[in-house]
Amino acid sequence: MSEHLMNTYARLPIAFERGEGAWLYDSNGKAYLDALSGIGVCGLGHAHPAVTKAITDQAGKLLHTSNLYGIALQAALANELTRVAGMDRAFFGNSGAEAVEAAIKLARLYGHRRNNPQPAIIVAEHSFHGRTLATLSATGNRRVQAGFEPLVQGFIRVPYNDIDALHTVARNSPHAVAVLIEPIQGEGGIQIPDPAYLDAVRKLCAANEWLLMLDEIQTGMGRTGRWFAHQHHDWYPDVMAVAKGLANGVPIGACLARGAAAELFQPGNHGSTFGGNPLACAAALAVIRTIEQEKLIERAGVLGARIVAGLKNAFAGVEGIVDIRGRGLMIGIETAKPIPALTSAGLQHGVLFSVQAEKVVRLLPPLVISDSEADEIVYRVATALIAAMSSAEPQAAGARR
Numbered sequence: 237m238s239e240h241l242m243n244t245y246a247r248l249p250i251a252f253e254r255g256e257g258a259w260l261y262d263s264n265g266k267a268y269l270d271a272l273s274g275i276g277v278c279g280l281g282h283a284h285p286a287v288t289k290a291i292t293d294q295a296g297k298l299l300h301t302s303n304l305y306g307i308a309l310q311a312a313l314a315n316e317l318t319r320v321a322g323m324d325r326a327f328f329g330n331s332g333a334e335a336v337e338a339a340i341k342l343a344r345l346y347g348h349r350r351n352n353p354q355p356a357i358i359v360a361e362h363s364f365h366g367r368t369l370a371t372l373s374a375t376g377n378r379r380v381q382a383g384f385e386p387l388v389q390g391f392i393r394v395p396y397n398d399i400d401a402l403h404t405v406a407r408n409s410p411h412a413v414a415v416l417i418e419p420i421q422g423e424g425g426i427q428i429p430d431p432a433y434l435d436a437v438r439k440l441c442a443a444n445e446w447l448l449m450l451d452e453i454q455t456g457m458g459r460t461g462r463w464f465a466h467q468h469h470d471w472y473p474d475v476m477a478v479a480k481g482l483a484n485g486v487p488i489g490a491c492l493a494r495g496a497a498a499e500l501f502q503p504g505n506h507g508s509t510f511g512g513n514p515l516a517c518a519a520a521l522a523v524i525r526t527i528e529q530e531k532l533i534e535r536a537g538v539l540g541a542r543i544v545a546g547l548k549n550a551f552a553g554v555e556g557i558v559d560i561r562g563r564g565l566m567i568g569i570e571t572a573k574p575i576p577a578l579t580s581a582g583l584q585h586g587v588l589f590s591v592q593a594e595k596v597v598r599l600l601p602p603l604v605i606s607d608s609e610a611d612e613i614v615y616r617v618a619t620a621l622i623a624a625m626s627s628a629e630p631q632a633a634g635a636r637r
């Protein structure tokens with residue numbers, strides 16, 4: 237690695253040269269099964285021909301003109317994305333953090349329009365919303381915030397999956413205007429709330445005229461077996477942030493809004509030089525088309541169930557595994573304690589995953605994997621995890637009844 241890169245990542249000692257589907261190849265030609273998809277980005281896997289074609293065709297025509305002019309592909313993407321999301325309008329930026337920033341700005345405008353000069357947004361513990369100043373202030377992780385104080389004001393923190401805490405805010409905080417939460421906490425360790433919690437949050441937001449703003453950056457684009465995770469329920473959010481899987485690796489983010497929230501921004505309120513440029517929009521349109529053509533939403537549900545069942549089987553009787561949980565292809569394996577060198581063990585066994593919140597192995601495999609690739613993920617993850625557990629503590633781990 238270059239000493240001229242800012243030292244923002246403790247990188248693993250490996251770099252990939254090319255990919256195909258769920259497979260990545262390093263500079264020695266060794267193959268790795270990618271069960272992380274570039275952190276939930278490459279839902280169609282690597283080098284999907286539909287995305288490659290969309291990008292190469294568009295690159296030969298037009299990359300960028302700016303938002304001073306009409307952009308036909310951006311309009312087409314807004315139509316498609318609002319159609320699959322059931323939302324009314326879209327704003328395009330270039331990342332997840334920018335999508336959340338737009339949501340935060342919408343909530344503040346919403347407050348000011350309602351004569352609330354100090355609008356506050358309710359956010360959850362253990363959440364992750366990005367690394368810009370406003371989004372790290374919204375994030376419920378001190379390690380993300382430390383060293384960057386003073387934080388952006390105007391956030392009220394509550395425990396996740398605790399509806400009583402939200403009722404307390406409703407009683408005591410007249411400045412609250414919105415709730416910003418992930419329908420499943422991804423960086424926080426695949427924390428899946430009770431379905432009744434999200435239903436109750438929706439109701440409470442309506443009763444208090446708060447905007448319900450969902451961060452679906454990690455859960456969206458088919459990952460959980462629906463286009464968006466809230467579609468496991470029968471209601472809509474007012475605002476939703478989308479990014480990661482939207483263009484399979486071409487940077488893009490979108491803030492979607494519905495009803496009154498969709499009418500808040502007026503010319504001059506918000507903008508982006510690159511946001512929604514023809515290249516990124518062509519890629520995103522290809523992603524949406526491919527997800528529909530290949531029926532990947534349904535597939536994510538089927539594959540997720542297969543992997544979770546396979547993992548439960550593989551870890552039956554293995555001490556130190558606390559929980560195996562998932563929704564579609566967003567899967568967590570929680571261990572009793574942190575396992576040292578776990579991701580390196582994955583590399584040795586040719587499988588890529590991440591570890592979140594110290595004790596949760598996170599799997600976000602591509603939606604395009606075959607049944608046998610799903611089984612291979614189970615096999616490699618289980619083998620790597622059991623190996624790492626037994627080298628960390630030779631007495632305690634291993635398959636024992």
Ligand SMILES: *Cc1c(COP(=O)(O)O)cnc(C)c1O
Binds near residue numbers: 332336453454
């Ligand atoms: C990744 C992520 C973000 C930040 O996205 P960036 O593209 O890294 O800015 C925000 N929220 C959630 C839930 C995420 O998973």
